Amino acid sequence: MRIVLRTTGELSITAGLVLALFCAYLLWGTGAYTASQQLLLQRALAAENAARPPAVELGDAVALLRIPRLGHDFRYAVVEGVRAEHLKKGPGHYPGTAMPGQVGNFVVSGHRTTYAAPFNRVDELERGDELVVEAREARYTYRVTSQDIVEPGEVDVLAPVPGMPGLRPIRAYITLTTCHPEYSAAQRLIVYGVLKDTEPRKA
Numbered sequence: 001m002r003i004v005l006r007t008t009g010e011l012s013i014t015a016g017l018v019l020a021l022f023c024a025y026l027l028w029g030t031g032a033y034t035a036s037q038q039l040l041l042q043r044a045l046a047a048e049n050a051a052r053p054p055a056v057e058l059g060d061a062v063a064l065l066r067i068p069r070l071g072h073d074f075r076y077a078v079v080e081g082v083r084a085e086h087l088k089k090g091p092g093h094y095p096g097t098a099m100p101g102q103v104g105n106f107v108v109s110g111h112r113t114t115y116a117a118p119f120n121r122v123d124e125l126e127r128g129d130e131l132v133v134e135a136r137e138a139r140y141t142y143r144v145t146s147q148d149i150v151e152p153g154e155v156d157v158l159a160p161v162p163g164m165p166g167l168r169p170i171r172a173y174i175t176l177t178t179c180h181p182e183y184s185a186a187q188r189l190i191v192y193g194v195l196k197d198t199e200p201r202k203a
Contacts, residue, residue: 030088034116037089041077048136056080062093063100063135065108069125076118078133082109091118091176094158098172100135101198104160105173112178112189119178122191123147131174131193138200142174142193149180150188157190171195 041061056062058081067074082092091110098104110119131142150157159165162175172195180189 030114031116033088034090034118038077038116041079041089042075045077045134045136058095059086059089063133065091066132066134067122067125067129068132069129070121076110078108087111088115090116097158098160098169100133101138101140101172101195103172104169105158105162105175106133107158107175107177109177112180113183119176119189120182122176122178123180123189125191131176133174136201138198140172140195141197141199142172143196144191144193146192148190148192150190152185152188154188157188162190162192 042064045061045064060080061077062080063078065076065078076090078091078093079086079089080093080095082094086092087109091108093099094107094109097107100106110122111117112120112122125144125147127144127146129144131144133140133142148157156163156165157175157177159167160169160173161167162173174193174195176191176193178189179185180187
């Protein structure tokens with residue numbers, strides 16, 4: 001009996017260590033991959049000619065997202081696509097929604113806990129905070145209007161006018177989506193904003 005208990009205890013400790021290491025990898029180790037991909041994406045954005053922008057394919061960089069309230073070092077290249085392989089690189093733009101600055105809804109989704117957790121602190125955003133999107137042709141400054149928590153199946157937030165499917169948009173919106181609560185995917189945290197300023201880039 002003593003041998004059985006000792007063996008069981010040793011196995012439990014080993015399993016606990018393996019689980020702890022796996023959790024540590026998910027929370028911090030995956031960030032190294034995202035950081036390397038971000039470096040490549042941001043370099044690609046910097047090298048592109050605004051006068052002759054290339055066609056954006058899945059996995060390509062769309063624009064650079066900055067959120068001043070979350071720190072001067074908050075800079076993420078937004079990748080085209082929201083599948084798992086895309087979101088591992090950084091925040092992802094929902095294909096089919098508006099592009100930066102366009103009339104309609106520019107929808108961006110991001111991880112809250114793994115792969116550098118770019119949207120970990122978006123719950124701290126308040127009405128009036130700036131969301132700066134630096135695209136190839138211009139710098140677009142949106143301002144936060146509200147937050148919401150919705151069920152995963154509530155896709156109305158992706159509509160051209162967020163939350164109002166079927167309504168024709170006359171303004172440019174931005175919608176940020178991430179999991180809620182932290183460490184869970186039970187719901188979605190949504191941050192809404194509207195375009196307030198456009199600064200075209202010089203040729």
